[in-house]
Amino acid sequence: MPLSYTSKTENSQAENINIQLSGVEDSYRFAVSVDCVIFGYSEKQSLQVLLLACNMAPYDGLWGLLGDLLHPDENLDEAPLRILRERAGLTDVYYEQVQTFGRVDRHPIGRVVSTAFYSLVQISSIPLSSSSKNRVRWFNIDELHQLAFDHQEIIETCLARLRRRLRESPLGFNLLPQKFSLPQLQTLYEVALDITVDKRNFRRKIKSLEILEELDEYQSDVGHRPGRLYRFRQDRYEKLRRRGLKFEL
Amino acid sequence: MPLSYTSKTENSQAENINIQLSGVEDSYRFAVSVDCVIFGYSEKQSLQVLLLACNMAPYDGLWGLLGDLLHPDENLDEAPLRILRERAGLTDVYYEQVQTFGRVDRHPIGRVVSTAFYSLVQISSIPLSSSSKNRVRWFNIDELHQLAFDHQEIIETCLARLRRRLRESPLGFNLLPQKFSLPQLQTLYEVALDITVDKRNFRRKIKSLEILEELDEYQSDVGHRPGRLYRFRQDRYEKLRRRGLKFEL
């Protein structure tokens, strides 16, 4: 059954390491795609996901993730950079590989294995203008009805991963503007993790980590006492981490 | 550039959802492989990994992971079942998908994207007999020198994931025999996580979780007082988990 390759190796005993060489025509028939689960956050709503209207049968009219096929000359872990830029005009966003989905029947046009990444952006940073108008939209994570492909499953998996990470790394800052108040930060955690936390305990904890810089600025135009603004300091967090300390909530 | 498919869709506008249809000859050129990082544990040594001698240029003579190409009719997440069975004679092992490695140049014979899984087995359960004699061997996780492909990186990633999981789920039991003593369990954690823990505190904690069944059996043929044996009870752990309680160490 196994055939030998003509290129780069004369190995013909094929039950060897890692790759059973069954011939190009058999093995090199997969497409690899990359799907980006782009999470955003806008106050007082819940987490949101950016979706794109699908125009591919049999999923016409359904919404699905932004994604693309991996290019032959492109590293898997760099593909999201291109996709986020090309399809959503996003640069400098946080993203992380989550998992690869490869059910045989997950894609109607052939064997497509898809690696999912999630990324975190501020909703306001996305230019939803121009051509993409009605084709791209933010959805509340709990108003997702029927999505294209296995994108429902992919989003659920990414959401679970995100929640995990939020608890143990200071990722939440990627969802907020650079300057934010502590109540804003707290609400983000409450909304994203679907919990409620005590205001005083939350402030004490987050302050004790010493990863925030207290600014001499305050909110304005809020119909109540304005909150003091803070800024996340990556460098202080790194120092914390080097000391082996955990983040935790 | 984009071509339309003849099957299942008439879509010719190709800048659409998820897949840029650039034609079969462009897109369906990837091979997908599955690499299994098989962790084992034998008392008083550290964690071990099962490796296979590579006989593919340019990696002849190096050791590498057990793996294989994903079959066209095989679900990605089920491939490890086959690979573990075919290549190591293993059935009923715990495994988990970790990450997908897809650097352009990671494989010398072409574009191969590889999804890594780790799995946990008792070393004694592997029949290293027969034909595979000198081709397959256990290695201490810190005696890995130069490995084939990017397998060093894959193992490191899987090891990090395993350690994470060990701390927060009762996975360690998969590395031990069904009946074990508490000191055995403790040593596993100490060796695998490279920490030391206090005997009394460890016992108190693990017992408080109530996921172990205390047996009326003891070790034998040990040159000292024999330890009482316990058995992990999955059902009790599930109950614990349903109450939202965490495992933690």
Place this chain on the structure above:
DNA sequence: CCAAAAGTGTTGTTACTACACCCATGG
């Protein structure tokens, strides 16, 4: 002056750490 959300300390409880001696077996 009213509504609405920001800000602030203390106390009780629980979980974690540190620590030393006796016990049962095999040789």
Place this chain on the structure above:
DNA sequence: CCATGGGTGTAGTAACAACACTTTTGG
């Protein structure tokens, strides 16, 4: 009887949860 590791309790400390009132702004 000796060596080896198995088994047990307590006390101090640090982290966490619960809780109510005053302050500042916009309208």
